[in-house]
Amino acid sequence: xxxxxxxxLDKSVVVANCEKxxxxxxxxxxxxxxxxxxxxxxxxxxxxxxxxxxxxxxINHFPNHYEISRKDLLVKNIKRYRRDLEKEVTFVLPADYxxxxxxxxxxxxxxxxxxxxxxxxxxGIFLINKLSKLKRWSRESKNPxxxxxxxESYVISRYIENPLLIGGKKFDLRLYVLVTSFRPxxxxxxxxxxxxxxxxxxxxxxxxxxxxxxxxxxxxxQKHGSEYNALxxxxxxxxxxxxxxxxxxxxxxxETLFDQISWLITHSLKxxxxxxxxxxxxxxxxxYDIIIDNKLKPWLIEVNASPSLTSTTANDRxxxxxxxxxxxxxxxxPCGYPDVRWNKIPSREAMRDFDLLIDEDLIHLQEEMETGxxxxxxxxxxxxxxxxxxxxxxxxCLPNKLKPxxxxxxxxxx
Amino acid sequence: xxEIKDKGIHHTAIKICEDLQPSPAxxxxxxxxxxxxxxxxxxxxxxxxxxxKAIKDNGIECQLRNNIYHWVRVKNTESVTGHVFFKKAQVHxxxxxxxxxxxxxxxxxxxxxxxxxxxxxxxLMEKWSEMSNYDVDVSxxxxxxxxxxxxxxxxxxxxxxxxxxxxxxxxxxxxxxxxVKDLEDLRALYTEFSRGEQILGTGLVGSQAALEEExxxxxxxxxTKNYAPxxxxxLKRGCPRSLRAKMWxxxxxxxxxxxxxxxxxxxxxxxxxxxxxxxxxxxxxxxxTASNDDQYFVFEDVLYQIMLCFSRDGTxxxxxxxxxxxxxxxxxxxxxxxxxxxxxPPSGVIPFHGFTIFxxxxxxxxxxxxxDNIAEAVSFPLFLFALTWxxxxxxxxxxxxxxxxxxKAKANFIKKWYSxxxxxxxxxxxxxxxCHQ
Ligand SMILES: Nc1ncnc2c1ncn2[C@@H]1O[C@H](COP(=O)(O)OP(=O)(O)OP(=O)(O)O)[C@@H](O)[C@H]1O
Numbered sequence: 114x115x116x117x118x119x120x121x122l123d124k125s126v127v128v129a130n131c132e133k134x135x136x137x138x139x140x141x142x143x144x145x146x147x148x149x150x151x152x153x154x155x156x157x158x159x160x161x162x163x164x165x166x167x168x169x170x171x172i173n174h175f176p177n178h179y180e181i182s183r184k185d186l187l188v189k190n191i192k193r194y195r196r197d198l199e200k201e202v203t204f205v206l207p208a209d210y211x212x213x214x215x216x217x218x219x220x221x222x223x224x225x226x227x228x229x230x231x232x233x234x235x236x237g238i239f240l241i242n243k244l245s246k247l248k249r250w251s252r253e254s255k256n257p258x259x260x261x262x263x264x265e266s267y268v269i270s271r272y273i274e275n276p277l278l279i280g281g282k283k284f285d286l287r288l289y290v291l292v293t294s295f296r297p298x299x300x301x302x303x304x305x306x307x308x309x310x311x312x313x314x315x316x317x318x319x320x321x322x323x324x325x326x327x328x329x330x331x332x333x334x335q336k337h338g339s340e341y342n343a344l345x346x347x348x349x350x351x352x353x354x355x356x357x358x359x360x361x362x363x364x365x366x367x368e369t370l371f372d373q374i375s376w377l378i379t380h381s382l383k384x385x386x387x388x389x390x391x392x393x394x395x396x397x398x399x400x401y402d403i404i405i406d407n408k409l410k411p412w413l414i415e416v417n418a419s420p421s422l423t424s425t426t427a428n429d430r431x432x433x434x435x436x437x438x439x440x441x442x443x444x445x446x447p448c449g450y451p452d453v454r455w456n457k458i459p460s461r462e463a464m465r466d467f468d469l470l471i472d473e474d475l476i477h478l479q480e481e482m483e484t485g486x487x488x489x490x491x492x493x494x495x496x497x498x499x500x501x502x503x504x505x506x507x508x509x510c511l512p513n514k515l516k517p518x519x520x521x522x523x524x525x526x527x
Numbered sequence: 528x529x530e531i532k533d534k535g536i537h538h539t540a541i542k543i544c545e546d547l548q549p550s551p552a553x554x555x556x557x558x559x560x561x562x563x564x565x566x567x568x569x570x571x572x573x574x575x576x577x578x579x580k581a582i583k584d585n586g587i588e589c590q591l592r593n594n595i596y597h598w599v600r601v602k603n604t605e606s607v608t609g610h611v612f613f614k615k616a617q618v619h620x621x622x623x624x625x626x627x628x629x630x631x632x633x634x635x636x637x638x639x640x641x642x643x644x645x646x647x648x649x650x651l652m653e654k655w656s657e658m659s660n661y662d663v664d665v666s667x668x669x670x671x672x673x674x675x676x677x678x679x680x681x682x683x684x685x686x687x688x689x690x691x692x693x694x695x696x697x698x699x700x701x702x703x704x705x706x707v708k709d710l711e712d713l714r715a716l717y718t719e720f721s722r723g724e725q726i727l728g729t730g731l732v733g734s735q736a737a738l739e740e741e742x743x744x745x746x747x748x749x750x751t752k753n754y755a756p757x758x759x760x761x762l763k764r765g766c767p768r769s770l771r772a773k774m775w776x777x778x779x780x781x782x783x784x785x786x787x788x789x790x791x792x793x794x795x796x797x798x799x800x801x802x803x804x805x806x807x808x809x810x811x812x813x814x815x816t817a818s819n820d821d822q823y824f825v826f827e828d829v830l831y832q833i834m835l836c837f838s839r840d841g842t843x844x845x846x847x848x849x850x851x852x853x854x855x856x857x858x859x860x861x862x863x864x865x866x867x868x869x870x871x872p873p874s875g876v877i878p879f880h881g882f883t884i885f886x887x888x889x890x891x892x893x894x895x896x897x898x899d900n901i902a903e904a905v906s907f908p909l910f911l912f913a914l915t916w917x918x919x920x921x922x923x924x925x926x927x928x929x930x931x932x933x934x935k936a937k938a939n940f941i942k943k944w945y946s947x948x949x950x951x952x953x954x955x956x957x958x959x960x961x962c963h964q
Contacts, residue, residue: 280826280827282825310824310825314656340660342819342824344820344821345819345820345821345824346821348821349821349822349824350822353822356768359769360768360771361772362769363769364739364743364768364769
């Protein structure tokens, strides 16, 4: 069968990977089997577009992926997932303004980060450490807290003031997660990823509060700095981070950290699973932004539904090429062409550099048949206990403590 | 007979005491013993026995033993005499390097050593923790030599007594006789390797995880013993990353709590005071390698500090088995008196292209928490000297060359033995086997 693909994203990594498989690129009007689209896919799903995908067509987005990738919606969904919140640390402004003020008063010395909900690449982000500054900002911005006039809403979260520093600099982690289905949840974590470093040494003093080269790790911000080096782009591989941590902190704590990160990801997916319009034609790759604090606790910062495929360095290109290749390897059934009737259980070989995070089908299968280790789910799956939930799954917008019964309920859900 | 033996021990003890006194570890040891003496463990009327017991109980005996072990190690290096042709080759090499240093200086119109002005000193001091922002033009400098230049020299070493036996294949680069007659002897000479034990970092990936677990458990036991010779034995089969910092410090006898800070401070002051040509080579090397590399860039600032201090560390030249050549340089514009003369380079080590990268592993391991802790990282020079300079020493060179020979011959029977050496890069558990003679 001839496989055709269609993309509105003219990225060589995409085209090269598809052509390598002998697939043929076509325009959106032609018949296609695999679509990689960044915009305009919404119309595909809407009722009046009249377009219905057949069994051999797949697409790289879920209809409403914004439930996880929009900052405010992720907050909402995770809150719903943890209905029993005791304490809020992320708010959507202007809607939650009063709640925020209440929270702010409890710890007036802490710093907060303001991010416009719909924007990305660090644009429009700023830090505040005083309520008066927030008030001034709201006065100065043209449409203050009057939702009907305000074009932009913001999320405000507690700023992680004690990030782990290496060489004195702050960094965040970019990891990739492939989801082939939300109900049942099937997710894979890419082994490779990178740390994005700030170019200027970290300094939490008030004087540096407005210096974005100190606080924001986005490459789109850092590349304008005078210290930016285009050869490495401020990116270090996750493997190196692991080696560094093993050398300096020990092996056990390093493993725990990475286990916790996998947990964090699994939980964020479980949080949105109920609201994602699941569709067998869809798969999606998410870019997870995670910050590790100096106590080696991971915090989820953001999930991007269209992680950048632009390569800033040579190693970046290698990584992204591999990412695409491995994604295609997982989503295409053994027959070699897309088929939504497939059970979406790839062989271990097909997973290549992806690790299985969770596959609820397999969990059921295993429970039913006790089939030994034909498919071993990532080890951490079984270390699901209360400790894990309390300590790992703190998302930047989650409370520090969760009620115990919640942990138990999650166990049952699995 | 016994009497003579007793006397001998007595003399050795006196000699050790004399040698120990100026050593950096002495201050700490002395302080701890003083503390003990004033504690209630030591009784006035039973001074000798109670002190001996207290020393044992409080782990000081262990420290003492470690110090003696380091003393023996240094002594051993003093007494080694290499082959004459090796020595000659070394002198020749050193001359060549010094000549090219001098000619670079002439060409660029700069001096090997001069005092820094107050302004320069302040500037450097201010940028000390962020040396990547230190503005100095090194565009005209070039690395004095590359590792491959050195390799070439090694491969061309010729032992005058080497005869080519009939029936032996012609090797492209082996003009050194083997120290053994046959495979049996070779096995005897390298018993440790011939046992065929698995070494961490070599062999199949699959088997490594279990071995690493095993080594971690054993390594932790070794560390609680705190006894350097045991640690050295342990290192021979490879050390997991997570224990390297502690294990290396133990074997090398560095990282004492009292003296490191001060020691580092003195080296730093030397950097602030003197402007040496070698500094530019260091800066150049970091700029060419670490700064642009996605594995190393994060550690750039730390590397500057360590490399500059390292270049000033005179203990390295003192402890080197085959004394490398060095120059006595008079500071620019000064009278040729003793106080205006410095050994150049003070450490005896002239960095080659890529030298900094060799430091990486050690830096990462020992610089455990932050740059404030960098004094701890200074323990690396000794390690480094062991690592880079044993490569010049006889046995290490011979091992390398043997490896080359057998590689060429594709001699299957030797494979097992060879696998112990194969992976001897830095950053690998197997390396350490090379550092000890
Ligand atoms: N709660 C926080 N504490 C500390 N730092 C934060 C926090 N939230 C965000 N940051 C920093 O700000 C940067 C930008 O945040 P975020 O990724 O949410 O914004 P963005 O504009 O959507 O960026 P992009 O779309 O490129 O990922 C992050 O990379 C991180 O370094």
